[in-house]
Amino acid sequence: MEYSNLNLSDDVFKKLKDMVYEISGIFFSDQKKYLLETRLSKRLSVLNLSNFEDYYNYLKYSPLKNAEIKELLNSVTTNETSFFRDMPQLEIFVDVLKQIVQSSADKSFKNIRIWSAACSTGEEPYTIGILIKENFPSSSIKFEIIGTDISEKVLESAKKGIYNGYTLRNASQAILDKYFEKTDDDEYKIKDEIKNMTVFGNVNLIDAKEVKKYGSFDIVLCRNVIIYFDAESKKKTIENIYESLKQGGYLFLGHSESLHSISSLFKLVGLGKTPLYKKE
Ligand SMILES: C[S@@+](CC[C@H](N)C(=O)[O-])C[C@H]1O[C@@H](n2cnc3c(N)ncnc32)[C@H](O)[C@@H]1O
Structure with missing residues (x-):
């Protein structure tokens, strides 16, 4: 035919x-x-x-x-992503994480939970894992990274953790050597020390029940997904994320996204290189 x-x-x-x-x-x-x-x-x-x-x-x-x-x-779904996709934003992410680590220093149970909502093929959550290893090498804190997406196909690929050079174009040789193994096909397999920090699951962001599945988070990255939604779905998604953030938790959006005229639930706390939102 x-x-x-x-x-x-x-x-x-x-x-x-x-x-x-x-x-x-x-x-x-x-x-x-x-x-x-x-x-x-x-x-x-x-x-x-x-x-x-x-x-x-x-x-x-x-x-x-x-x-x-x-x-x-x-x-x-449009699944475009890459490792270290937005470095200026990731620098702010690391600063925010340092603040959270510091403020949890006096707590006996130390567990920091980060959600890459709409993680596509896994580059974003694995980037976070690498940044955590680089910035908190000997921390006693347990960092948990949850990567979710609506597409099961991309999640399968994320779980495999094997990447080509193009999606790793922003990674330095030192990072490639430290956190990846070269495969026989000349691809890069993420090492278990990063893979084991990360859990992947199927979550539809407009579904309040599904969003609750993984508990509450200190930081949510919801980058480059609400651009595909209309105002109503954007609002639903942001409300669902708000509910799943801990008090004092942070939300990162993509650099072309904002909550302006979508939701006033969050306080805008950073505007410089990236919009950063806080649940107060
Ligand atoms: C362009 S990718 C963004 C990947 C990554 N966050 C980044 O910025 O590099 C958008 C992802 O959103 C996912 N997506 C679209 N609608 C969704 C929904 N309702 N719930 C969860 N994920 C969704 C797509 O499957 C796709 O993998």
Whole structure:
């Protein structure tokens, strides 16, 4: 069957984009119709379906619909990420972490929990692990890093922890030598000392119940995900994150994201190189 000429009609586009939105909060504007069309045409090909209407009906009524919804989410998400993606922000992250470490110095139970919400293929949580090892080499504190995402495909890849040179382009040779092993295929496998600090799980950020699964956190990084949401899903996500932060906890967003006109729950405490939000 020839799939390159498949057309997504306006009517079916609306049904599919509404479904994606209901499930994930991801909003495809009319201008992004081509994107949905391109991303989903591969699924039609895999399922041997001849048009998008049949695909929509498959998602709605097939006995295998739950498995296909996972594939749908793998297909519609944008998973771009890399190690040490935003160094100026990571420097602020380390400063914030130092403050939290200091303030927990007089507590007997020392446990700091960091959540990479929407972690994609794992570069962000592993970057955090490396920064912790570099900055707190002999700390008695237990650092826990939780990486979550809505796409199961990226989580599988995150759990493997094997990366190509491109996604590690911002890592120095010293970091590569210290925290990665070279594989036979010339790729880089993250070492167990970092992997063992990190737990991965499937969490949909717009679902309040799912967000509660992993308990409460000192720091949440929710970077480059709410840009794909409309105002309503952004608000829901931020409320869910607020609930999962400890009192005094911090939220980092991507550098092009802000809570302006979305939520007044947080106090904006840093604006310089990066917006930084605090739950007071
Ligand atoms: C561009 S990546 C960001 C990765 C990383 N945070 C970074 O900044 O490098 C966006 C990720 O958000 C995830 N995502 C999209 N909608 C989501 C939702 N409703 N719940 C959880 N994750 C979601 C996607 O699967 C994707 O992996």
